[in-house]
Amino acid sequence: MEMRFKIFRFDPETDEEPYYRNYTVVAEPQERILDCLNRIKWEQDGTLAYRMSCGHGVCGSDGMRINGVCGLACQKLVREYEGLEVVLEPLPFFKVLKDLVVDMEHFLDGIRLIRPYLVSDSAPPEAERQQSPEDRKKVDDVIRCILCACCTGSCPVMIQNEKYVGPAALVWAYRFIFDTRDDRYAERLKQIDFHDGAWSCVNFFECTRVCPKGIPVTKSINFLKREIQKALPGRTG
Numbered sequence: 001m002e003m004r005f006k007i008f009r010f011d012p013e014t015d016e017e018p019y020y021r022n023y024t025v026v027a028e029p030q031e032r033i034l035d036c037l038n039r040i041k042w043e044q045d046g047t048l049a050y051r052m053s054c055g056h057g058v059c060g061s062d063g064m065r066i067n068g069v070c071g072l073a074c075q076k077l078v079r080e081y082e083g084l085e086v087v088l089e090p091l092p093f094f095k096v097l098k099d100l101v102v103d104m105e106h107f108l109d110g111i112r113l114i115r116p117y118l119v120s121d122s123a124p125p126e127a128e129r130q131q132s133p134e135d136r137k138k139v140d141d142v143i144r145c146i147l148c149a150c151c152t153g154s155c156p157v158m159i160q161n162e163k164y165v166g167p168a169a170l171v172w173a174y175r176f177i178f179d180t181r182d183d184r185y186a187e188r189l190k191q192i193d194f195h196d197g198a199w200s201c202v203n204f205f206e207c208t209r210v211c212p213k214g215i216p217v218t219k220s221i222n223f224l225k226r227e228i229q230k231a232l233p234g235r236t237g
Contacts, residue, residue, distance in 0.1 A: 003027050003036055003078060007048065008089040011098050018096070020087075021045075023169065029079035033086065034062055037073055050100035050139035057212055060148030064100050065089040070150040070210045091153035106162075107149050114191055118176065121183045135180040142220055144173045144213040151207035151217055157200050165192070165198040167207040167217045173198075174220045177227065189228050198224050 003025045010018035017178040023044055025036045034055055041048045053059040062073040067087050072120045094102035120129065145168060152158065170192060177188045192198045198221055207217040 001030065001078070003080060003081070004085045005036065005040065006085055006087045007040075007099070008096075009048075009099050010085075010096050011047075012096070013048075018120075023166060027078045029077070029082065031078045032074050033066060033076045033078065033081075033088075034073040035085075036078065037088070044223075048100075049098040058146065060146035060150075060212070063091055063148040063150045063153065064154065069127050070153040072148060072150070073211045075212050080182070084125060088202075091149055093153060093155075093158040103182055104149065107152055107166065107168070108147075110165035111147065111172055113165060114173040115184075116172045116176070116180060118179065118182050119184045120181060126222065129181045131179075131181055137174050138178045138180075142171045144215055145171050145175070146213060148212060150212060151211045154206040154210045156204045156206060157202060161196065161200055163196040165197055166234055167201065167221060170198055170201070170221045170224060171215060175226055177224070186231060189231055193228050193232060195231070198228060 002153045005023045005025065006020050006131060007023060008018060009021050023040045025039050027122045029035050034052060037048070037050055051061040052074070057072055057075045060072065063070060064073055065088070066073065066076055067081065067084065090096050090100050091100045094104070094107070097103050120127070126178070147168060149168060151168050155164070155167055157164050158166070160208070164213060172186060173192050173196070174183045177185055201218065203218055204217045208219070211217055
């Protein structure tokens with residue numbers, strides 16, 4: 001089928017303002033939007049910039065807004081947009097480096113803030129640090145996060161509060177707060193107990209709707225809020 005694309009273009013080194021450019025691609029229904037992007041770049045316009053790596057929903061590098069909804073270009077199939085013009089734009093709230101490529105540094109600052117690695121006071125064991133199946137289930141959902149930033153790009157809170165650490169950082173905080181091998185439970189709760197941390201989430205659920213890995217993001221953040229109130233007396237949100 002013939003697919004029509006309208007793609008956001010902006011090169012800050014040469015363009016004064018962003019603009020959109022139209023392309024037409026012949027594609028099979030089972031092909032991915034990423035396949036169409038590759039065809040445009042390889043056969044029509046080599047100046048088009050976007051990120052991609054694994055192409056199979058694992059690395060999260062091709063997060064973008066597709067017809068107004070954030071998602072991974074490698075997960076969206078042509079047949080989902082049959083008969084429609086497909087508008088491709090960079091993730092909202094991110095500085096555009098070029099076309100569909102955005103600056104991830106502020107987003108990653110939020111991840112770094114919560115120290116996304118296990119901290120233990122015990123001596124390293126000879127083999128791996130073991131965990132029971134029951135304890136593993138506590139973090140089963142959130143460990144699927146691939147840092148694609150679709151959740152942050154979809155969060156309406158970001159419109160009014162660009163300092164918000166964002167849902168992905170809170171998901172990673174959850175992952176270590178409830179990891180029984182980590183020894184910084186209270187310290188980690190205090191790290192997200194501030195206005196631009198867990199308390200900025202007001203339950204729009206957009207992060208949950210767009211998450212390509214099906215993580216219950218908003219539910220996890222609400223769980224964190226309750227844990228803060230339980231563990232840190234006097235907290236009311």
